[in-house]
Amino acid sequence: MAIESDTNLNSQENELGPDLDNLGEAFQYYVQSSSRKLTNVAQQEIGRMVRWLGSERKVETITPSEVGIYSDEFAKRSSTDTGAKKVADIKKFLAFLRSTELTQTNLASHLRMKKSNVGKITKKLESTRVEEINLTEAGYKDYEKQLKDFKSERPFLADEVRKAAADGDIRENAPLDAAREKIEMVNSKIFEIEAILKVANIIDNRAAGDRIVIGSKVSVKNQESENNYEYQLVEANEANPLIGKISSVSPVGSAILGRRLGDEVTVSTPRGEQIYTIGDIK
Numbered sequence: 001m002a003i004e005s006d007t008n009l010n011s012q013e014n015e016l017g018p019d020l021d022n023l024g025e026a027f028q029y030y031v032q033s034s035s036r037k038l039t040n041v042a043q044q045e046i047g048r049m050v051r052w053l054g055s056e057r058k059v060e061t062i063t064p065s066e067v068g069i070y071s072d073e074f075a076k077r078s079s080t081d082t083g084a085k086k087v088a089d090i091k092k093f094l095a096f097l098r099s100t101e102l103t104q105t106n107l108a109s110h111l112r113m114k115k116s117n118v119g120k121i122t123k124k125l126e127s128t129r130v131e132e133i134n135l136t137e138a139g140y141k142d143y144e145k146q147l148k149d150f151k152s153e154r155p156f157l158a159d160e161v162r163k164a165a166a167d168g169d170i171r172e173n174a175p176l177d178a179a180r181e182k183i184e185m186v187n188s189k190i191f192e193i194e195a196i197l198k199v200a201n202i203i204d205n206r207a208a209g210d211r212i213v214i215g216s217k218v219s220v221k222n223q224e225s226e227n228n229y230e231y232q233l234v235e236a237n238e239a240n241p242l243i244g245k246i247s248s249v250s251p252v253g254s255a256i257l258g259r260r261l262g263d264e265v266t267v268s269t270p271r272g273e274q275i276y277t278i279g280d281i282k
Contacts, residue, residue, distance in 0.1 A: 023050050023055055024055030026096075030093055030096050045086045049093075052158060054162070068112075071112050092108075094108035134200075136215045140202050147194065147197070151190060153186050160175075210261055211258055212257055213233070213257070213258075214257075216233050219281075220277065231253075231256075259278055
């Protein structure tokens with residue numbers, strides 16, 4: 001028989017709720033039985049929360065603190081323009097869990113629309129588009145690897161948060177605080193890397209001829225010590241002196257940028273001015 005109203009739905013929910021074994025089944029029943037057709041966005045958002053909490057879990061084991069933690073995760077990836085509607089959709093599902101007596105707690109009251117960092121990231125991304133981020137091919141691939149590694153950590157960290165939240169008083173729960181800090185750091189790095197990759201321009205230094213450009217690999221000789229050094233000139237965001245990648249705005253980088261094979265450059269260092277000769281360019 002078709003469900004005519006929310007009142008009828010609630011009546012049937014109270015009868016059928018106890019037969020639902022886990023959160024995943026409750027979600028499926030909610031989607032199929034709702035008197036109002038759920039949008040794809042609503043289903044996706046509720047499904048994302050269900051997976052985060054654990055679709056195989058008994059609903060009664062879900063704690064208010066976990067829903068509060070999910071609010072933090074939700075805020076990190078949602079804009080204020082769309083977040084309010086998504087929160088409302090999730091709250092309706094949480095209210096359904098209470099109405100079916102699958103949980104004795106009003107979990108919906110613990111899901112809040114917290115301030116999102118997405119707006120800041122978007123503004124930073126827009127300003128970055130003007131500046132344009134130049135990366136070497138190796139640098140781009142390194143960022144891709146970092147992104148993959150950080151994303152692979154998410155499920156394990158989310159599990160740590162759930163376990164810590166279920167253990168003791170959340171007000172004095174050091175493991176929970178540590179787990180939340182770790183997942184916040186990972187999410188922050190993911191957003192940062194995704195923003196960089198979206199606006200990155202992979203540079204090709206082959207057309208530069210004999211001039212040093214961003215991406216060039218250079219060999220220089222210090223005239224005083226006669227020591228040879230090998231560098232790759234990169235943008236500041238890719239610089240890593242430990243592996244020979246120096247920024248184009250560093251003392252050596254700015255001195256050799258645009259120079260040719262055999263040129264001598266003067267570099268200001270803490271030890272005074274040093275003269276380098278460019279010995280090779282690749």
